[in-house]
Amino acid sequence: MNRYIKRLALMIPPVKRRYDDLENLRKENESIKLQFEAKLREYEARLYEYEAGYGCSFIQQFSLIFDGRVDTENAGFSFCCEPLPNIPRTALRETGKESIESFIAMREKILASSRTELHNGCAECSCLRREIWQNENLIHYVNLSMYPSPCDCMCVYCLYRENDSDAFTRAEVIEGYEKVFDTLDYAKKEGLIASDAGWQVSVGEITIHPYRDRIMDLIKKQSVRFCTNCFRFDKEIGKHLAANPRSCINLSIDSGTPETWHKVKGVNNFKVIVDNLAKYYKSSSRDGQIGLKYILLPDINDNHEDYSGVIGLMKNYGVNALDLSCDVRCKYNKSEEEAKKLIRAVGTLVAMLIKNRLKHTLLNNFSPSEQTGIETFAEELLNSSGEN
Numbered sequence: 001m002n003r004y005i006k007r008l009a010l011m012i013p014p015v016k017r018r019y020d021d022l023e024n025l026r027k028e029n030e031s032i033k034l035q036f037e038a039k040l041r042e043y044e045a046r047l048y049e050y051e052a053g054y055g056c057s058f059i060q061q062f063s064l065i066f067d068g069r070v071d072t073e074n075a076g077f078s079f080c081c082e083p084l085p086n087i088p089r090t091a092l093r094e095t096g097k098e099s100i101e102s103f104i105a106m107r108e109k110i111l112a113s114s115r116t117e118l119h120n121g122c123a124e125c126s127c128l129r130r131e132i133w134q135n136e137n138l139i140h141y142v143n144l145s146m147y148p149s150p151c152d153c154m155c156v157y158c159l160y161r162e163n164d165s166d167a168f169t170r171a172e173v174i175e176g177y178e179k180v181f182d183t184l185d186y187a188k189k190e191g192l193i194a195s196d197a198g199w200q201v202s203v204g205e206i207t208i209h210p211y212r213d214r215i216m217d218l219i220k221k222q223s224v225r226f227c228t229n230c231f232r233f234d235k236e237i238g239k240h241l242a243a244n245p246r247s248c249i250n251l252s253i254d255s256g257t258p259e260t261w262h263k264v265k266g267v268n269n270f271k272v273i274v275d276n277l278a279k280y281y282k283s284s285s286r287d288g289q290i291g292l293k294y295i296l297l298p299d300i301n302d303n304h305e306d307y308s309g310v311i312g313l314m315k316n317y318g319v320n321a322l323d324l325s326c327d328v329r330c331k332y333n334k335s336e337e338e339a340k341k342l343i344r345a346v347g348t349l350v351a352m353l354i355k356n357r358l359k360h361t362l363l364n365n366f367s368p369s370e371q372t373g374i375e376t377f378a379e380e381l382l383n384s385s386g387e388n
């Protein structure tokens with residue numbers, strides 16, 4: 001209403017009374033609304049206090065990770081493969097049933113714990129957060145990273161590579177593997193693994209593993225990520241990709257040129273690798289089934305030529321997003337200067353990916369503050385070049 005007309009109207013007493021009544025009602029409603037919102041916030045905070053607990057995405061999705069040697073006293077499995085000395089871990093027992101029951105009991109104990117009672121590893125872990133978790137009842141992720149396992153690559157950052165060609169003739173190795181298979185058979189038979197669970201096969205190099213056929217049989221019809229060094233094209237894996245669109249291969253390429261590949265992987269066969277990527281791509285049933293990872297090693301593979309090379313491969317083989325990671329051996333013991341250098345190296349690659357309309361995923365080997373630093377650095381680069 002025009003201000004002049006309003007002033008005139010309010011000079012009429014009945015109109016003025018009606019107007020004042022409506023104004024009071026509006027103020028009263030406003031105050032009720034504010035009180036209601038304050039109460040709602042208070043209830044939400046109380047609910048959070050009551051429901052929130054410490055956890056991480058690995059515990060939440062009930063991960064089952066066979067990581068590490070199967071033939072030592074410490075042989076067992078866990079929710080994660082965090083490079084900390086005391087992560088929650090269950091020993092491989094005599095039977096699969098005992099192993100799984102002990103794992104479930106450990107998870108229940110953690111879910112009921114306060115921070116002070118958590119495993120030391122969890123309490124120190126950068127993945128640990130307090131929030132309201134919707135914890136799964138079934139296992140949603142299975143990772144097969146048992147060792148010893150053969151691999152003919154020689155990555156500079158490998159935690160497990162060793163010359164142990166006799167490993168599979170030793171009784172303790174065979175026994176350890178049998179316990180792993182028994183544990184998985186029991187979990188499957190009892191319906192503890194969700195039908196849509198994601199599986200990861202990263203046993204050294206699957207294509208030359210003595211238990212390759214048994215592992216391939218175990219993961220038949222599942223959604224699988226095969227971590228392979230791509231030294232050879234495996235027809236069975238190719239067939240699996242064709243039949244299971246949710247499965248993929250993942251190659252830690254860590255370079256975009258033959259020279260850097262040789263430096264990081266210890267073998268001079270970049271062309272063979274690229275040819276095999278092409279064969280897997282041809283076998284795949286959708287874009288995104290070829291996955292590439294780039295483990296950033298400052299001063300080794302953080303240059304423009306390698307970044308351009310890997311971007312070219314992503315475009316050629318329908319790679320949806322480049323997984324970015326760093327040397328896990330340094331996750332918890334970098335100096336401030338090393339962390340800054342890493343952030344700049346990864347941020348530069350992230351900016352190049354964005355410029356090329358390609359996606360990336362920062363793996364949790366970067367701490368939350370490193371992840372923020374990387375994204376901020378990339379954004380600054382893009383802004384300074386007028387790309388944003």
Ligand code: SF4
Binds near residue numbers: 056087121126
């Ligand atoms: S160590 Fe970290 S990632 Fe592993 S279960 Fe504990 S909180 Fe989760």
Ligand code: SF4
Binds near residue numbers: 151157160205
């Ligand atoms: S491909 Fe994997 S197992 Fe093989 S050397 Fe590299 S990191 Fe180690």
